[in-house]
Amino acid sequence: MTATVPLGMPAARSGGSGLDGVPALPEGVALGKKDFTSAQEVRWCPGCGDYAVLAAVQGFLPELGLRRENVVFISGIGCSSRFPYYLDTFGMHSIHGRAPAIATGLATSRSDLSVWVVTGDGDALSIGGNHLIHAMRRNVNMTVLLFNNRIYGLTKGQYSPTSETGKVTKSTPAGSLDAPFNPVSLALGAEATFVARTLDSDRKHLTSVLRAAAEHRGTSLVEIYQNCPIFNDGAFDVLKDRDESVGRLVRLEDGQPLLFGAEGAQKAVVRSASGFGVEVLDAAAAAEAGREVLVHDAGADDPSAAFALSRLDDVSMAHVPVGIFRSVARPTYDDLARQQLDEARDVAGGPASDDDLAALLAGGDTWTVG
Amino acid sequence: MTTKQVETLDRVVIRFAGDSGDGMQLTGDRFTAETASLGNDLATLPNFPAEIRAPAGTLPGVSSFQLHFADHDISTPGDAPDVLVAMNPAALRANLHDVPRGGTLIVDTDDFTKRNLAKVGYHTSPLDDGSLESYQVHALPMTSMTVKALEGLDLSRKDAERSKNMFALGLLSWLYDRPTAATERFLKAKFGKRATVLEANLRAFRAGWAFGETTEGFAVRFTVPPAPAEKGTYRNVTGNTALAYGLVAAAHRAGLPIVLGSYPITPASDILHTLSGLKRFGVTTIQAEDEIAGVGAALGASFGGSLGITSTSGPGLALKAETIGLAVMLELPLVIVDVQRGGPSTGLPTKTEQSDLLQAMYGRNGESPVPVVAPSTPTDCFDAAVDAVRIAVTYRTPVVLLSDGYLANGSEPWKLPRVDDLPAVDPGFATEPNGAEADGVTPAFRPYLRDAETLARPWAVPGTAGLEHRVGGLEKADVTGDISYDPANHDRMVRLRRAKVKGVAVPDIEVDDPTATRGGPQDSRSEVLVLGWGSTYGPITAAVRAARKQGLSVAQTHLRHINPLPGNLGEVLRRYPKVLVPEMNLGQLALLLRGRYLADVTSCNQVRGLPFTSTELVEAISALHHAPARSHHEARAVHGEAR
């Protein structure tokens, strides 16, 4: 992307690691899962998908080689937002929907922290929708874990902005009326630089996505399909069942052709006939018709292909891409903000002294009495 | 050249009025700067519509700027203008009723066409129909004179007309013998890159001055000698600028970076503008997506060890309420600046009011106490901001700083503080564990273990090894900060948070009571005490002076701290059976005083969007003064403090 106005500042660091500037542990020192586990008793319902994600995060964090004290988890309100209490890092369990805004202030003022936001479909997409889209637009260096269980759990089972239309819940006995958000489409539309989807039950995939998200400099949005056994049990079962999932899960791998499905029944993602979207065809038929199998390019500057992929997923979950939809480098808001401060300081010849403050207060138009 | 007679005045009130596109605010600002540099005491009152450019020539589109300057200490922009400069019929119509008979009108006649007159309801021109006979009228074609002065410049007539405000400024500068060099410098700095525009403004300004000097229409020229002032270096400053500088100065002295999270809103936006230009001082400004995100970003930054600040007006304060409640729970420093305006809802965005007091005090769910600090004058905005930062940092608490539209845009001379004299608050970040695990040996961090004196909890910022901890909006267990639903713990925590705010150190109020200080018996006192808060200070001070001149026995005191209230306030209220509380709301402080002290104070309220006039306050003082006194017994009963 090129700026239309010359900003007169050094080229922003972009494409660096999301962890640049965050102090690492000394050589030879390593932490384990235990070190990231707090003493707080975990209180989700038995069988909740949140357990698996917590275990994966606790197990994965040591890999980053960071000091615990430089890791911060900020959450909103909802079942998953209890997350920070269970991690022995710095944490804030804030208020409904506002975690991205709070994290923006923290990340902008502290380049030495690895900032994580934990949120749910209601928290991020309903009450906090505005903050989420603006965080992604600004590209603040933080990783957002969006637990999507397509239901309100903490308030006991009302439909959420990702629930399928017609959902019968306590608040919609005759079925819900509103069309759901597709969080990946939304994020791509909001100029997000890193967008991924994974599943609570696939530890290996989850961990690999988390790793890439943490490494990404900018706002990383990770949608995690999470099961709520109490109020929306089995919402993602078709993606978890070994047989069912094969023909549905489209595993996105950068540089790889978008082929999936069981051997002998392989499917291919091709450009749709209209030319704008993508569609799924039987791989053999596609080859015969000379339809080119799309090769996934997460780094494409133009988000159109990623968006088209995101549209494959609907409530029927016939074809659900998982993995990294998009990962592109763009200067982050917090880096640019710090650069402006540094530059102002450099131009003025160093940090402000008491004399500089006195000069500021005086301004240009003073008079003296006596 | 005629020799002009020079007359010396002790004070003058001038009001510049024109269309909102006529540049009246700039004209007023420049005249103020000239006046300030001459050493007069002064006070200003800008008054403009909410619309950026309301339809030209209409009454709602009139913008004005009033300036009171004197050779002595003054405290208000003046009740009524001695001189009205009206640039069109609408400006005359909208402002004439404020000018006392005998006052001076300087009117630009070029716009007095039939159509323009009809637009504002004049059937005949007031310049010709005799209706202005009791005023001294100077009817001048200022626009055409401006256009004539700019002949030869590459400008359309319309563009040339735009400099008429500088013509008016030049004329008034001559009339009141103001120095002009600074205005010329200002114009050069503002228009330096646009040579023709600069030339036009300079020529118009000089033409106005020359017109005054040569015309016979103005036989007398006036001077207002400098006011005696304390030794020192002075500048003129508006409340919003002083407030922004106070925040920066306090943070600088505390060694804290500032993060301002803010969303544009009238009349607070200038604080965002000012702070966004002070990056050099370690100030980060985040123009957030909404009011809620603004305070959220500020709180997130405070969690990280910066001084989080958010600036807004009443509607924004309403939106920020939940986050302020979170800050109460997290016990982190946070400064919330509310520049009050007329409400409710969108209300009167550009007009002043003091009606957010109860919102600041109580506008949150649960028992959610926050300190409230209110500046009293434009320059006091600096000191009040410094004080708000002191309280926020010392007590780890959100603080509401309640300014208002009158203070925000009004200006007055400011004796510059010495940086060394400003308080330097130590943030006192936690650096190591402050407790031990159950074994009594293993060090542990207790995020809600309080300082014995201030009841403040440790400010333990991310990046500090060994202090990893979690905070949140759920109730905390005392000391450990773990989630706790224990009823007794909640009861204790609610009381602890209240005790902390109650215990914030604030100075006692001083009462200005001439009776008591004249060496009378210990308990001698004036008949009436006038007690105000915030921006009513100027009008109250002027009214009290005037009332005393009329022989009324009046004492005065003013509150900077609304929460907690000064420790001696109850005792002060008990001393005076008659207490007048003027407020630009319908009695919000009065409600607090009655509730807290069972003090039967008398309210004096108006919400017209403008400050009190001292005249109306003198009337209120006089009425209370002459009201029958309560019996001693009765007075005691109603003034006993509720405990």
Ligand code: SF4
């Ligand atoms: S309600 Fe659902 S999402 Fe919430 S903890 Fe229970 S199982 Fe998990």
